[in-house]
Amino acid sequence: MPPSARPPPPPTPRAAHAAAVKSGALGVDARAANAVMCAYLRAGRLSDAREVFDAMRDRDAASYSALMSGHARLGSPAAAAAELLRRMRLDGLDPTEYTFVGLLTACARRGNPRLGAQAHALAAKSGLCSSLLVGNALLGMYVKCGRFGDAVRVFDGMEDGGRDVSSWNAVLAGLVELGRHEEAFELFGEMRASGVRPDRFTLSSLLAAAAEGFSLPEGEAVHALSLKSGLEMDLSVGNALIGFYAEHGDSVDDVISVFQGMPVKDVISWTGLLNGYMEFGLVDMALDVFDRMPERNFVTYNAVLTGFCQNKESVRVTFAKKAGLQGLGLFRRMVQDGLEISDVTVTGALNACAIAADRKVSEQVHAFVIKCGCGSSPWIDAALIDMCIKCGRYGDAHLLFEHWQHAESFHIAWSSLLLASVRDGEYEKAISTFLQMFRSSNVQFIDDFMLTAVLGVCGTLGFTELGKQLHSFATKSGLLYTPGVGNAIITFVYVLGCWGHFDEAEQLIGSMPFKPGALVWRSLLDSCSKHSNMTMRRKAMKHLLALEPHDPSTYVLTSNLFSESARWHSSENTRLEMREKGMRKIPARSWTFHDNTIHSFFARDRSHPQSKDIQAGLDVLILECMKAGYEPDTTFVLHDVEEYQKRHFLMYHSVKLATMYGLLMAGPGQTVRVVKNIRMCGDCHSFLEHASVATGKDISVRDSSGFHIFRGGKCSCKD
Known part of the structure; x- marks a missing residue:
């Protein structure tokens, strides 16, 4: 289009104001003044709009309604809109549907349901509740102010055919906000049956419901509907699709595909x-x-x-x-x-x-x-x-606990302290904290996270009777059937297995309110290692292979089971099958921290710059530990090699290397802290018990089973 053919840009609010003053229309024509006021409001200049309003000789209902809407849109307190309504009535003007829309919008944005309810009563008295605009404003106000029951009553009171897509969207958004996702989809079905076509807000709400409360099929159905209705390219729908696939997609490729297809981001x-x-x-x-x-x-x-x-x-x-x-x-x-x-x-x-x-x-x-x-x-x-x-700031943690100021959520403080005690190996303290809570009025706040932690401690300390009491409590309180408490049941299976009660463990698995998954059988399998119960290990292994045939760790466990039985050929065949299926074992790795730097080690690792010092120090420490009674346990070497080679393999496990580096770098009184990505073997556990005596240092190791604090020849896990 040539420059001469382009329409001129609209005048600025100040220019429109000057033109109205110059023509003399501003003082005598309410419509001209309203137009200037609206121009200022569109530009976000509320004070200028208010000056125009205050200077008007004759105001009409549109003047008040426009300024009310401006106050609402620009975030003023709802009381400002209410004051305008009071002045409007003093001027002898009757409120219109636009007046109530402005007032109710202000109430919704500022969260003032009391004033909103008063506006509702006045609208009913004025006979304007039947207006679609007022009805939708009431719905929006009640939903945003948390009065969903009132919103439903307004919605139900709207005449058949008197609802539009905005009416349905308001209630739909309220259901999603409350987590009532199934009802949201049911309402959407009613909406379609009534002949109302969904818009971008409808689909965005449904995708939020699918992301939070449903699985992939429901979200994919909404995605298909967005394609059919041509709304997939809409920015808000695209953003909602990204959120859904981030939560339920098969892979990140689903998210990338939606993102790349969006024309505007x-x-x-x-x-x-x-x-x-x-x-x-x-x-x-x-x-x-x-x-x-x-x-x-x-x-x-x-x-x-x-x-x-x-x-x-x-x-x-x-x-x-x-x-x-x-x-x-x-x-x-x-x-x-x-x-x-x-x-x-x-x-x-x-x-x-x-x-x-x-x-x-x-x-x-x-x-x-x-x-x-x-x-x-x-x-x-x-x-x-x-x-x-x-x-390591235990004193500060207890001070925070003692000065907890939130009486209504004191259970959160209990939970934090209890779980922290478990994590740091302070098991007796954890049990003491839990029993205080269990015997007090705080029992209603015991949740599945606490039960999981305490049942784990019961397994460590051998408190099987307390474990059984807690299982009974979980059953009676209904916690047994909540989604997260499955972890507590799995932990209790481990408790029973650790102390040789395999018959009871099997009975518990059989009585579970859900189908036992891989974690249940893996937990039982772990406990079997403490008793060399090969029959139970084979049974657990069989279930595990059926449930997780594509998990590399399942094959590693199977191979190790064969190795422990000296069935070397079967063990090697299992490893070969792994390789043929393209699976790789995650290598054992340990690391420690020094000067804000991570120092990582594999077994028999020589890549560290101080490798010679580490291995020389470890050789000396092993000799000192052996003098104190440490004996390398070669049963943890699952390779068909000579005995002397097995002892050599044990000497340079990743945990030992990381611990040795930590000991070399630790200052007086410092605890050596090590993390391992899989469970520490029994030989390393025994070695670190002796090392804590030989060096006089506390050694903390976190592995996949939890925390181990080695102090004075003993470990917090009691193994």
């Missing part, structure tokens, strides 16, 4: 893609997305911070220590950039600090939380307790 789209990578454990790729994002907001930073904490166990992607330090670095950037720091942000930063396990940094973060006044949420205070314990 915003910060929500990019954050959704980042979340998708995090959900599938692809932390490094998520960071690449973060670096490429054209725009970031505090939600983006929170997503990355939360992702680091969620993926701390994924050692194939990044080490836990590194993830924690990266998360803290991200938190510093948020503070430096002046972004909004929410409770979610602070909790994420505290979790990251707990993962990093750096005492000095934890004190700095703790000081920041106090300085910015964030410590008012029970979740933040619980995260503070957890961080203090993981960073």
Whole structure:
């Protein structure tokens, strides 16, 4: 189009105002004044619009309604709109449907259901409740103010054919917000039956419901509907699809496919893609997305911070220590950039600090939380307790517990302290804490997480009777049938197996309210190793192979079972089958931290710059331990080799190498901390008990079974 043919740009609000003043229309024509006022409101200039309103000689209902809507849209308190309604009635003007829409919108945005209910009563008295605009405004107000029952009554009172897509969307959004996802899909069925066509808001709500409460088929059906209706290209629908596939997709490719197909992307789209990578454990790729994002907001930073904490166990992607330090670095950037720091942000930063396990940094973060006044949420205070314990600040953790200020959520403090005691091997303290709670009025707050932790302690300490009592409590309280309490049942199977009660363990498995999964049989299998019960091991192994035929760890367990029975040929055939199917065993790996650097070791590893010092020191330490009674247990070497070779293999297991490096670097009074990605073998466990005596050092090892604190020749796990 040539420049001369283009329409002129609309006049600015100030220019329109000047033109109205010059023509003399502003003082005598309410419509002209209303037009100027609306121009200012569209530009977000509420004070200028108010000046025009106050200068008007004659105002009509449209003047009041327009200013009310402006107050609502620009976030003014609902009382400002209510005051305008009062002045309007004093001027002898009757409110119109647009008046009520403005007032109800203000109530919805500012969360004022009391004023909204008064407006509802006045609208009914004025005979305007039958208006579709007023009805939809009432629905939106009640839903956003948490009065869903009132919203349903308004919806049911709307005449047949008197509802449009916005009416249905308001109730649909309310159901999704309340987590009533099945009802949301049922309502959608009624909506389609009534002949109302869904729009982008409908599909976005349904996708949110599918992401939170349903599985892949429901979300895919909504995706198909978006394609059929031509709404897939809409920005809000695309963002909702990304969120759904991040939660339920078969792989991150589903998320990428939607993202790449979107013609327009915003910060929500990019954050959704980042979340998708995090959900599938692809932390490094998520960071690449973060670096490429054209725009970031505090939600983006929170997503990355939360992702680091969620993926701390994924050692194939990044080490836990590194993830924690990266998360803290991200938190510093948020503070430096002046972004909004929410409770979610602070909790994420505290979790990251707990993962990093750096005492000095934890004190700095703790000081920041106090300085910015964030410590008012029970979740933040619980995260503070957890961080203090993981960073070795036990005294501070107990002070936080003693000064807990949230009476209505005191159980969160109990839970934090109990789980932290379990994690650090303070098992007697954990049982004592739990029994205090169990015998007090706080019993109603005992949940599946606590039961899981305490049943695990019962297995460690051999408290089978207490374990049985807790199982009975879980049954009577209904906790046995909640989704998460399956972990507690699995732990109790392990408890019974550890102490040789295999018949009872089998009976418990048979009485489970759900079909026993791989974790149940894996738990029983682990407990069998304490008693060399080959019959039960074969039975558990058979179930495990049937349930997880494609899991490499299942084949490794099978191979080890054959090796322990000296069936070397069968063991090798199992390993061969693994390789033919393209499966790889995850190698055992241990690491420790020094000067904010991760030092990682494989078995018989010589790649470390100080390898010679480590191996020389380990040779000396093994001799000292042997003088004190340590005897290498070659039954843990599952290779068909000579005895002297087995002893050599045992000497340089990854845990021993990492521990030796930690001992070389540790200062006076420092605890040596080691992490291993799989379960530590029995020989390493025995060696570390003797090493804690020979060196006079506390040694902390975290493996896949939990925490082990070696002190004075004993381990906290009591094995």
